[in-house]
Amino acid sequence: xxxxxxxxxxxxxxxxxxxxxEPEWPPHPDRVFMxxxxxxxxxxxxxxxxxxxxxxxxxxxxxxxxxxxxxxHAAISVFQRNSDVEERVPVPVYVPTPISDDxxxxxxxxxxxxxxxxxxxxxxxxxFPAVIPESDTVYLIWPDVELPAEHRAALERLxxxxxxxxxxxxxxxxxxxxxxxxxxxxxTDERHYSCRLRVFRTLxxxxxxxxxxxxxxxxRPRTFKWGYYREPEEEKAPTPSxxxxxxxxxxxxxxxxxxxxxALWLAKTLRDAALSLWEQRIGPPVPEWLSGxxxxxxxxxxxxxxxxxxxxxxxxxEHADGELKGVALAVPQDVTKDEQTLLLDALFPWNKQTxxxxxxxxxxxxxxxxxxxQETRSFPRMITLRKPVWLGPAERWATVTPIVLDRxxxxxxxxxxxxxxxxxxxxxLPRPREVVLMPGSLFIGAPPANRFPPLPKKFGKxxxxxxHALLIFDQPVRGPILLGAGRYRGYGLCxxxxxxxxx
Amino acid sequence: xxxxxxxxxxxIVSGNAAALRRVVELQPAGGPGAKVFPPTxxxxxxxTEKRRIKGETVDCVLLDSVQSQANRMELxxxxxxxxxxxxxxVITVDFSGTEASFIGRVTSLEAPHRIADAIxxxxxxxxxxxxxxxxxxxxxxxxxxAASLQNATALFEYCPTAxxxxxxxxxxxxxGLGVKFPRAIVSEIIGIGAVPGQRTGGRLDPLQIALKAxxxxxxxxxxxxxxxxxxxxxxxxxxxxxxxxxxxxxxxxEINHGNVTPSLVVQKDKNGNPLDKSGxxxxxxxxWIPIGxxxxxxxxxxxVISLPTLRRLRFPVNGNNDADAAARVALTALALCAATLSxxxxxxxxxxxxxxxxxGVPEWEILGRNETFVLSADDAVKLFNxxxxxxxxxxxxxxxxxxxxxxxxxxxxxxxxxRAVGVEEQDEEEA
Numbered sequence: 055x056x057x058x059x060x061x062x063x064x065x066x067x068x069x070x071x072x073x074x075x076e077p078e079w080p081p082h083p084d085r086v087f088m089x090x091x092x093x094x095x096x097x098x099x100x101x102x103x104x105x106x107x108x109x110x111x112x113x114x115x116x117x118x119x120x121x122x123x124x125x126x127h128a129a130i131s132v133f134q135r136n137s138d139v140e141e142r143v144p145v146p147v148y149v150p151t152p153i154s155d156d157x158x159x160x161x162x163x164x165x166x167x168x169x170x171x172x173x174x175x176x177x178x179x180x181x182f183p184a185v186i187p188e189s190d191t192v193y194l195i196w197p198d199v200e201l202p203a204e205h206r207a208a209l210e211r212l213x214x215x216x217x218x219x220x221x222x223x224x225x226x227x228x229x230x231x232x233x234x235x236x237x238x239x240x241x242t243d244e245r246h247y248s249c250r251l252r253v254f255r256t257l258x259x260x261x262x263x264x265x266x267x268x269x270x271x272x273x274r275p276r277t278f279k280w281g282y283y284r285e286p287e288e289e290k291a292p293t294p295s296x297x298x299x300x301x302x303x304x305x306x307x308x309x310x311x312x313x314x315x316x317a318l319w320l321a322k323t324l325r326d327a328a329l330s331l332w333e334q335r336i337g338p339p340v341p342e343w344l345s346g347x348x349x350x351x352x353x354x355x356x357x358x359x360x361x362x363x364x365x366x367x368x369x370x371x372e373h374a375d376g377e378l379k380g381v382a383l384a385v386p387q388d389v390t391k392d393e394q395t396l397l398l399d400a401l402f403p404w405n406k407q408t409x410x411x412x413x414x415x416x417x418x419x420x421x422x423x424x425x426x427x428q429e430t431r432s433f434p435r436m437i438t439l440r441k442p443v444w445l446g447p448a449e450r451w452a453t454v455t456p457i458v459l460d461r462x463x464x465x466x467x468x469x470x471x472x473x474x475x476x477x478x479x480x481x482x483l484p485r486p487r488e489v490v491l492m493p494g495s496l497f498i499g500a501p502p503a504n505r506f507p508p509l510p511k512k513f514g515k516x517x518x519x520x521x522h523a524l525l526i527f528d529q530p531v532r533g534p535i536l537l538g539a540g541r542y543r544g545y546g547l548c549x550x551x552x553x554x555x556x557x
Numbered sequence: 558x559x560x561x562x563x564x565x566x567x568x569i570v571s572g573n574a575a576a577l578r579r580v581v582e583l584q585p586a587g588g589p590g591a592k593v594f595p596p597t598x599x600x601x602x603x604x605t606e607k608r609r610i611k612g613e614t615v616d617c618v619l620l621d622s623v624q625s626q627a628n629r630m631e632l633x634x635x636x637x638x639x640x641x642x643x644x645x646x647v648i649t650v651d652f653s654g655t656e657a658s659f660i661g662r663v664t665s666l667e668a669p670h671r672i673a674d675a676i677x678x679x680x681x682x683x684x685x686x687x688x689x690x691x692x693x694x695x696x697x698x699x700x701x702x703a704a705s706l707q708n709a710t711a712l713f714e715y716c717p718t719a720x721x722x723x724x725x726x727x728x729x730x731x732x733g734l735g736v737k738f739p740r741a742i743v744s745e746i747i748g749i750g751a752v753p754g755q756r757t758g759g760r761l762d763p764l765q766i767a768l769k770a771x772x773x774x775x776x777x778x779x780x781x782x783x784x785x786x787x788x789x790x791x792x793x794x795x796x797x798x799x800x801x802x803x804x805x806x807x808x809x810x811e812i813n814h815g816n817v818t819p820s821l822v823v824q825k826d827k828n829g830n831p832l833d834k835s836g837x838x839x840x841x842x843x844x845w846i847p848i849g850x851x852x853x854x855x856x857x858x859x860x861v862i863s864l865p866t867l868r869r870l871r872f873p874v875n876g877n878n879d880a881d882a883a884a885r886v887a888l889t890a891l892a893l894c895a896a897t898l899s900x901x902x903x904x905x906x907x908x909x910x911x912x913x914x915x916x917g918v919p920e921w922e923i924l925g926r927n928e929t930f931v932l933s934a935d936d937a938v939k940l941f942n943x944x945x946x947x948x949x950x951x952x953x954x955x956x957x958x959x960x961x962x963x964x965x966x967x968x969x970x971x972x973x974x975x976r977a978v979g980v981e982e983q984d985e986e987e988a
Contacts, residue, residue, distance in 0.1 A: 063576050063861045063924065064743055065608070096706045097869055128604035128619045133835040145598040147624065150669035188609050214573055217866030222723055222739035223623045225863045227575035227924060271734060 056201040057116075057193045057234035058086065058213060061227045066127040067192075068184035069220025075144060076435065077127075077183035080120040080239070081219055083194055084252035084278060087111070089228075091260050093215045102208040104257070109205050111256045115281045116194035117237035120187070122442060126435075127184035131373070141435060144184065148177035182221055193234040201230065239283040244391055246302065246398045248284030250430050255279055280409075282430075293447045295532035297358040297482035299387035302398065302428065303366070305380045305439050307413065309424035314376035314499070315506050317365035317455050320418075321544035324363045324381050327416055328401065335400040343389050344397065346542060358386040359481065361397075362542045364534070367499065368438045369454055370549065374499030379438040381426065384534045387482075402428055447530035448550030452496040456503035456520035457538035457546040463519065467491060474523055477537040477546070488526040495522045496551055509540045524551060559930040561893075561921075563886070563943045570868070570886050574925040576861050577889070579896065581919040583746070583856040583904055586911035592754050594850040594909040595620050600836070601824050601848055605751065618751035618851050621858075621906050626744035627722050630895035633902050634718065635666040642938050643894065644945060644957040646715050648672060648697065650680045652964055657972045665716050672716035673701060673726040673735070680962035689963075693729065697960055701726050704736045710872045712738075713884055714954035720870060721892045741866040742892045746906070750854030753847065766815040772807035774800050781812050822848050856912050858904075862892045874952045883944075883951035890944035893921075894937045901934035 060081065069085065071078040078085070087110065094103045129142045201209065213228040242248055255278070263276050312320055332340050339349055346360040347353060354360050362384040368377050385394055402411035416424040429439050437443055457477065463469040471489045478486055494502045503520035525535075525548065537546035569577070585591035595603045595618045604619040621629075637643045650668075652660040668674035678698070681689040692698040700711030704726075712719055723740030773781050774788030781803045782788060789801040804811030823831045823845040830838035831845045839845070872884040900919075904912035920929045932940070949955050964972075 061575075063578060063863070064745070064859060093869070125607040125614075127606050128622070129606060130598055130600070130602040130604060132600075145602075145604040145619075147598075147622070149624070186606060186608055214575070215865050215869060217741070217863040217869065218739055223743045225576065225743050225861050225866075227865075268734065273734075 055197050057195040057231045059191055059193050059229050059231040061191045063225045063227055065190050066184045066186045068182055068224040070183050075181040075183055077185045079124055079185045080118055082252040083116055084254055087254045089216050089219050090212050093212055097215055103212050106205040106208040107257050111254050113196055113199055115241040115253045116196055118239040119193040119235045119237050121189045124185040124187045127186050144181045146179045146181060149180050151176055151178045195234045195237050237286055240286045242282050242284045245282045246395055248282050250280050251283055252278040253281035293530055293532045294484050296535050297387050298384040298534045300385040301441055301444055301534045302383040303439055304426040305429045307425045307427050310421045312378040314367035317544035320365045321363035323416060331400045336396055343386055358388045362536050364547055365544045366438050369497040369499035376499040379436055384536055445533045446550045447532040449527050449530050450551040451535055451548040452524045452551035453522045454497055454500050454549050455545050455547045456506050456522050458509050458540040459519040460539055483531055486525040487528050490524040491521045561930045561932050567886050569923055570889050571882055574864055574923045576863050576924045577921050578924055579860045579919055579921045581858040583912040584915045586913055590852055592850045592852050615749055616751045618748045620748050620856055621746040623743050623745050630899040631666040633899040634895050637898050643941055646956040646959055648960040650676055650962045650964055655969045657969045671719045671724045673724055673728055675728050678728055679968045680964045682962050692962055701729055706869050707871045708873055709870045713872055714956050721888055739866055742862045744860040746856055746858045748851055748853035748856045751851040753851055754849040766809050771809050773803040773812055775803045824848055860896045880951040880953045883948040884953055887944040887948040890941040894941040897932055897934045897937040
């Protein structure tokens with residue numbers, strides 16, 4: 055095993071993703087490789103160093119150890135009127151722009167010419183997006199590769215010569231590390247399940263790009279190689295978890311504003327769309343794990359339950375307003391990756407030519423259409439769309455949408471608490487040590503239980519017993535946690551609760 | 558406490574240390590917990606962030622950005638050059654003999670793009686024989702076309718600060734592909750434990766003029782009067798003549814007298830209407846966005862000098878690279894000098910944002926070597942001047958006399974015309 059370590063010396067990492075005002079985090083392996091190649095070319099173009107680069111480029115994609123949590127550096131909160139959300143964005147900086155010969159010659163009549171003076175210089179809006187990660191050091195790790203002795207010295211020398219990564223203000227120290235921490239992101243073939251990062255191109259490709267730019271006299275767009283990364287599986291194993299294993303998050307990119315109390319309706323709409331798209335694009339029958347019904351039309355008795363449809367609201371922070379930002383599919387543990395991929399391919403058909411998935415359009419009656427894309431960005435800016443926010447693990451969990459009890463409790467609160475305990479056990483969780491029922495949610499932005507519409511029931515029953523709850527387990531457990539009678543339809547959604555407030 | 562000698566600096570630069578880093582603890586001039594006013598960005602907002610400090614998440618606010626710190630360091634160097642404390646090549650464009658003499662002079666330490674700036678490009682140099690050469694045809698200007706990381710000798714000679722603060726020759730013949738030198742020093746100041754404050758505006762009138770002292774009338778010549786006989790008269794809609802009140806309501810406050818009721822300072826649009834977070838005017842006071850600075854526990858200035866960035870530069874002299882080490886040491890000393898001199902000037906960042914160092918001379922860490930040193934401004938100056946001597950002895954050129962340029966006649970003419978146009982347009986706006 056060996057790794058390349060990168061320490062951000064100012065405590066923050068500044069590099070723009072393909073959207074100029076958004077930061078790139080984690081630093082993409084290709085960015086690191088490019089920095090090494092540039093260092094090689096800009097210093098002596100040493101032969102031993104070149105061979106070490108050739109050795110690197112033929113390695114498999116590296117594992118990464120990187121802080122999943124970060125804060126934006128020097129950011130402001132802005133209100134996006136079109137999507138009605140408040141977001142943190144890097145501050146726009148106005149920098150003096152160069153004045154070209156052309157501008158000077160042409161613009162004689164304009165008062166802008168005075169702007170050649172430093173104090174009057176025209177300024178253009180620029181973003182220098184940067185993140186402050188929890189830990190300032192990142193590792194690119196090859197767990198199954200030994201660094202051959204012949205390349206070690208050259209690679210160490212090359213690393214030591216890299217001064218910055220991304221923007222020139224993003225100063226780093228780089229070195230070869232033989233004892234890196236365990237990876238937090240591992241490469242995967244499953245494009246649906248994680249984030250998309252640029253991975254190493256070859257030295258020849260980079261040289262060809264450079265020569266083409268020199269010839270053209272300008273920088274040209276280029277094609278990158280993309281790799282997919284997910285959290286390592288090992289991490290989940292020792293933590294007790296519900297029988298929902300995976301949470302696939304879909305981000306709303308367009309469409310009307312919906313409130314958290316529309317969760318039930320939105321989940322039903324998504325379920326209907328999923329069933330019909332499966333029939334259309336994969337072909338009947340719709341599997342039991344997806345529909346929740348046996349081929350004979352009876353209610354499914356699968357041990358691990360079936361697919362749950364969850365609406366994801368913006369809750370739990372100062373500016374939370376309970377607006378739905380996206381949806382998620384909670385996948386039972388025994389549904390294989392292949393089966394999940396079939397479903398995702400049905401929802402988001404892959405366009406081979408562009409290498410992109412087509413968005414899913416969810417018709418919401420007269421309200422319009424929600425356009426959904428799978429959240430595969432490395433770290434979504436919107437907290438609601440980050441997986442760890444819903445998965446934990448954590449000891450304390452609290453409801454965001456209320457739990458629907460199986461029946462109206464006849465005796466007292468203890469009976470209701472017992473029903474919630476049973477609901478936990480039903481989805482494979484250990485018994486919680488404590489259950490506290492309450493009419494309101496602990497999360498800012500989530501309304502009281504009685505504001506949520508009742509679950510439609512068979513046999514004309516309309517009385518619904520909705521309750522919010524706080525669950526405390528003896529040990530951290532992993533989500534997604536969906537409890538109660540409405541768990542497949544967006545109710546009983548829980549989120550880790552950290553005492554004294556949100557993360 | 559270790560101080561830094563030239564020999565030690567040579568060891569550090571030629572060794573494998575990654576960087577020199579200094580964290581300066583600062584306090585608001587008003588003492589701990591006093592209010593400071595950070596720079597505002599688009600929409601009158603402050604740049605805030607959360608940092609992990611000793612395991613805790615702490616609210617922080619940006620007090621001075623990387624770009625702003627670089628400008629402050631360059632100005633500190635400019636001052637030191639003028640005081641003759643240091644010897645540093647600077648290129649100056651002197652407008653004083655021209656009709657645009659009001660501009661004074663612009664140096665490569667002030668021009669936004671350093672030696673690659675358009676002002677320098679459009680100036681001329683008298684080569685001593687009476688011939689005027691455009692800057693880019695002079696040895697210094699032409700050096701930009703040939704400069705690269707492998708050959709930074711000419712830049713070292715004429716504008717070494719470009720190698721420390723970074724430079725991109727994007728206005729030259731090669732446009733966007735012009736030579737780029739990454740910055741080697743990064744500094745910024747953040748306020749830690751930042752709590753947004755609320756500022757109130759108000760005024761107590763020493764004359765105690767009361768509202769009842771009015772109404773104030775407007776006179777025919779636009780002045781004000783209390784005398785109804787002198788007041789301007791107008792006809793209202795129904796044709797009756799009436800006296801014209803000064804301003805909207807003829808209050809004493811409209812001629813800047815009387816008390817002003819204290820009120821919250823909030824974000825407002827052009828017409829003075831308070832705005833909500835979406836940028837729309839609102840009358841609801843609970844939606845107004847306060848502008849009121851921050852109280853902070855303390856501030857921190859973090860300065861990092863990247864040694865690999867400087868080690869990447871090469872300085873061939875007469876075809877050999879024997880002087881590389883001496884040049885890199887001189888540039889590192891220049892960066893140290895810029896950081897310490899700027900610190901010596903104090904931390905008066907802007908109005909209502911004064912900071913000071915509560916105690917002692919801050920330490921520099923040598924990252925990768927687990928060592929520290931302290932460096933006062935005087936020592937930094939001494940070290941730098943020694944390092945320059947050393948570089949010169951190694952054969953490196955150092956144009957400490959600097960270069961004096963005069964603006965091209967076209968440039969002066971353009972400035973004059975622009976100024977005239979500017980004044981005219983301003984008149985139109987006022988009319």
